[in-house]
Amino acid sequence: MPKHLARRKFLQAAGLGSVAALGASPAAERMPPATTAAIKELEPMKITKVEVVKFRKDLMIDGEPPPWMWVRLYTNTGIMGVGETYPYTEGQIGILRDLVEEERGSHAGLLGSDPRDIDRTWYEIYDRTAFNVIGGAEMRMISAINIAQWDILGKSLGAPVYRLLGGKAREKVRVYNTYTRGWTINHWQIDTDMEKIARFLHDRGIKAVKIYPFDPIGRRNGGTYISPMEIDSALEPIKLIRDRFGDDMEIAIDINSQWNLTAALRIAHALEPYKVMWLEDPLYQGNMDAYATLVRGTTVPITVSERLATRYQFREALDKKAVGIVMHDTTWCGGISEAKKISDLADAYYIPTAPHTCGGPLLWFSSIHTATAVKNLWIMESCYHFYHYQYPFFIKNVPVPENGFVTAPEGPGLGVEFRTEPFERGDAIVEKIAEL
Numbered sequence: 001m002p003k004h005l006a007r008r009k010f011l012q013a014a015g016l017g018s019v020a021a022l023g024a025s026p027a028a029e030r031m032p033p034a035t036t037a038a039i040k041e042l043e044p045m046k047i048t049k050v051e052v053v054k055f056r057k058d059l060m061i062d063g064e065p066p067p068w069m070w071v072r073l074y075t076n077t078g079i080m081g082v083g084e085t086y087p088y089t090e091g092q093i094g095i096l097r098d099l100v101e102e103e104r105g106s107h108a109g110l111l112g113s114d115p116r117d118i119d120r121t122w123y124e125i126y127d128r129t130a131f132n133v134i135g136g137a138e139m140r141m142i143s144a145i146n147i148a149q150w151d152i153l154g155k156s157l158g159a160p161v162y163r164l165l166g167g168k169a170r171e172k173v174r175v176y177n178t179y180t181r182g183w184t185i186n187h188w189q190i191d192t193d194m195e196k197i198a199r200f201l202h203d204r205g206i207k208a209v210k211i212y213p214f215d216p217i218g219r220r221n222g223g224t225y226i227s228p229m230e231i232d233s234a235l236e237p238i239k240l241i242r243d244r245f246g247d248d249m250e251i252a253i254d255i256n257s258q259w260n261l262t263a264a265l266r267i268a269h270a271l272e273p274y275k276v277m278w279l280e281d282p283l284y285q286g287n288m289d290a291y292a293t294l295v296r297g298t299t300v301p302i303t304v305s306e307r308l309a310t311r312y313q314f315r316e317a318l319d320k321k322a323v324g325i326v327m328h329d330t331t332w333c334g335g336i337s338e339a340k341k342i343s344d345l346a347d348a349y350y351i352p353t354a355p356h357t358c359g360g361p362l363l364w365f366s367s368i369h370t371a372t373a374v375k376n377l378w379i380m381e382s383c384y385h386f387y388h389y390q391y392p393f394f395i396k397n398v399p400v401p402e403n404g405f406v407t408a409p410e411g412p413g414l415g416v417e418f419r420t421e422p423f424e425r426g427d428a429i430v431e432k433i434a435e436l
Helices: 005-014 026-030 031-042 088-102 116-132 137-157 190-203 216-219 227-236 238-247 260-274 288-296 310-319 336-348 361-373 384-393 423-425
Strands: 047-055 069-075 079-085 173-178 208-211 252-255 276-280 302-304 380-382 428-435
Touching: 047 088, 047 173, 069 088, 069 137, 079 137, 079 260, 079 361, 088 116, 088 137, 088 428, 116 336, 137 336, 137 361, 173 252, 173 361, 190 208, 190 238, 190 428, 208 238, 216 227, 227 238, 227 260, 238 252, 238 260, 260 288, 288 302, 288 310, 310 336, 336 361, 361 380, 380 384, 423 428
Parallel strands: 173 208, 173 380, 208 252, 252 276, 276 302
Antiparallel strands: 047 069, 047 428, 069 079
16 A cells, blocks of 8 residues: 555544644644654654744854854754854845745745755755856755755654764764964964964864964965065964974965965975975865866875865866865755765775864764764864854854864764753844745
8 A cells, every 4th residue: 555545544544634733632632652653653754944043243252253054944743953054144045035935936845845855855956056057155055954954864763964874984083173363262373372272282182283374475465476485484383383293283274275376386395394284275266277287296285175065066176186185064065965975976086085164063063973974084174263162152062072083972963952042142043934
């Protein structure tokens, strides 16, 4: 007998009609829990409401506003999943509204769909938006929806997301710390306090740091030229780390795609004696042939990064041998689904991955789950500013690195435990997008 007929006969025989119709009726209150659970198992799951959560514009945490937003998907079973993206909140909300409004026409859409059909939803939204040159807010919203769907799937099965991705490839995830002028520890700066910063991290078992010593020069010169004297100046914090910690502290250098190829080659050659972990984003992401020239011209591993989205864009970088380490951002690249596919694609080329995580708390959680499950992890980003100050403002159970490693939560779905206080105070603002 077809499943939908079996469900109908069961519910009719029980005199219930459907779980939705049953609601909070007296019959429901008298029903044994096992019967209620059996009915919910038979009832198809569907998305019944879509909300977003944004934050007060004047909300500041450790000197910075939270740049992320959340998407909440509600279902008829009572399960709610939460996803995240950043940073252009109003534009992303506009895309979500447009997508839902378009669904009122001829397109299948979020409302009424089964959130557990994760790939189907991904391709349906991708197909609808790719015609109009997909990118930016569209891809970030696909990512947020996808993360929320994985959260729902895990909760519906009572399993953490990493289990659904194939289980543990490792027990714990090695992390490095990203350090900028705004994301600090005790307000220390790399040009005056590099030894204190490195010592603080090293004492906690975090033996890798990412810094940006070339950025002030790039802004001053427009990325067109860098002199030997300017290079020597930028190398100072790197030399200090090597002098104080030897090779026991790895160093990653991010230069934020500010440079032309000639300048990037000069920077890479200058870094070679210091055995840096990688050089990240030396060029804009639009020319992988130029990146391939850079890769061939230096012994420093070149990281191509969160500026790319989907396995389709990363495929070109891998095919052209233009990357030594693949970096993706789960809330930008297409979600948990795409992060896993990008990592698996890179593994086919024997290239490791290093997830970007300097966004919101759900990026942190979803990246930990993904990094736990992929085979080819090199290391994962962390940032003391976020997990020590910003995330705990909203989340009760923020994973914190211990002795240089972080472990995935064992709770169902993403395993996030939200605080209610930001909602009660009005720091977090809920906005309904659509409802059945």
